[in-house]
Amino acid sequence: MTSSVDLRRARQLADDPGVFFEGNYTKMQSIAWEDLSKLHLEALKIRFEEKRDAIPMLEKLSNQAKVDTLSTIDDVVPVLFDHTTYKSYPNALLDSGRFDQLTRWLDKLTTHDLSDVDASHCDNIDSWMDALDKQTDLKVGHSSGSTGTMSFLPRGAEELDKYIRNMKIELFQEFGSDEVVQDEPLNLHVIYPFFRHGASSHIRALEFWVKHFAGDEERLHVLYPRRMSSDVMYLSARIQAAAARGNLDSVKLSDEMRERMNEFHKLQKELPQLLEKYVENELKSFAGERVLATGPWTINWDMAKIGLERGMRNMYSPDSVVLTGGGTKGREVPEDWREPIREFIGSRRIQAMYGMTECMGSHLLCEHEKYHIAPWIIPYVLDPDTCTPLPRTGRVTGRAAFFDLTAEVLWGGFITGDEVTINWAANCPCGRTSPYFDYKIQRYKDIKGDDKITCAASAEAHEEALSFLNSFGTGR
Template structure:
């Protein structure tokens, strides 16, 4: 158990490797970590991560060499090394069209540590007929890695290489709250999960189900999915490409096989039937899990649709009051209907709705919303505010608005620095009225693309030449 006498170095080691143990498995202690201690651990953790990964992740080494960065003295020293989100989708799109998965693996290997990269390069992907085959093959070939992808609204998917231990640490923190833990001997509840989507898939939030079951639930039988099948990445990617081509007026240039079109038609029919299917699913869950303690994590609109469907059937206070209902992401430009939170609580019967600000690329920590509406920064993630035009760091004092960037201290097989498309405001100094000592996000979270009429050109904080050299290196496939 950590003690007050432990050094910052000892505590930092726990923050990086076993953050739940750092707070002796207490959800209250997690929220009450002293601000000065967190700041000291974060700097120490960043320094350790950079020292360990600088020479070992090829694209990071290329960027750090070009920028002349050998070590980290203060948090802002890492800003030129934060990756734009486009890094994770910088591979030539033609590689997917040609099913050149061996080339995709060469690209991916430059984003991870050598032991993971070697296993990625050694994977036999020659028989993969599409993305679903590739993901399944890579899971078996590199058991310490889980590659996930984003929704690909631009028509191009981002591939995110996360270590298995990253996911485990994330859910070990979530377990503190879902189980209401006050120490290592807290008895586990007979928790169930009702999940309003697919049991399995490679889309980032579906990817996490494997670890939710492993860490939060007694066994697989306690996980109830609306669709017990696998969500097809091939279909998601095709849909994204069609939408992007339609928006550009180039739909007639898309070459899609009849087999894929037939699968797409089936997939679309399933999506059209989703509202009725989900209504039936939650009616079944309300009956099957009535009075039981459940964990439900979903986007706010899925939660609200669930609640509306239940309330229209006369269902209220369905689950145990200690159930944990969680939603991530915020509205981000969408006007949320009045009273949606109250609807969710009335239907589920849970005492509270737990909202967080998080993103697929930074799985090491969610920023929890307090009763005053502020998102408190997680100790496992270093937050930055950058100038929206230059990506240079803004002051870490006062109340400041800028582009959000984060360093995920939980990342150990990849580099955790990431620049987002979000505009946020952070209160660096003034304590929150809720009593938590952490710094926090205030006011709305908005995408720069929404502010700028659909356009958001993220600028890397590195010099233009350094960034271009790193991107050229990442996308060179000789050898």
């Protein structure tokens, strides 16, 4: 029997973990795992009850899997969404500009009712995103589309707001400190070497970076002040895929799109010079201040190199934070990649994390190189072939899956393509009480088939060809 106190606490954990943990990172990572697990189960039940019939695809999946109620933490596994779900629309709809139909598809993935959305006038992804922004409360974010398909993830402003507020607690407190994060912004300078506007998932969160970190748009320092066109991202990958297949004619471009593609290519070509200017002018202008620098390690590394070549060292206040990580994007990660960045920024904290846009929580890497699970995210490790849950004890390797309790407008359950090793014993010498992942995390599609050769073209072969083509023209 669950007491009403537990239920209230479980709901609070799901609705606002920042409040639940009283704005303190030490509390987030000190709660006994056994206690937290009980709250997880109760919160999970609440979420399932709320969303089961409110998200059409979840309803269908629950019916197919015959899951009506949850009594254990593993009961939810058959109704977790696979990572392909958010790109399960036919590409032909995007290619032929059927945004009314795409809206219908998206409607099945969110609690929001999109049946009144008029997308009939939309003729590209950008205009579709605008229409959704205008006519709904959603902030739909999309993936980079670099594999030729783009996923679309519905998000609500409120949940993104909490996500970034939680990040503020995680990033700017040391473990062990009794600091409490206030609602006021940190008023630090944010180094964001990317576009200011656009609909990709990470740009979507940017307004809350301003709200919680920068405090003012003036302290947000982007590389490109303009909007990143979603269509350009999508089409770039489509064109490269078609070119690899010798089938370039299959991608039809309007004059407007051709123009935008050309602009983008120009921008890409100018990236090295632009980055130099950004470092020399923009980044110099707030030397000595506290900063939060982010972006993939590659661009941070490039910026650091440029800065160091110009004698720019320890540029900012030592309590600055660098939040970086991300894929290798075809570049070999040098062993000491953190060093030039640390030297350039002058920050004590280069924070790596494991996270994904489908989950609004960052699993931060501790000083013992372990990723600690954010307490509002329920981790699962599944058998990679059957997706059945593996035991929640000891050290287990398998496919990572998560349930994000803070997800409001979409279903929080999500199966990744990542192989992880989890340590359920939660005994990291750093003192945090959460289970943790080992540093080595890899995508299943990268480990499979090493030196296996077949005459049949596989999805991997297509992707390899694509990433090979992508490796040209990546700037420096």
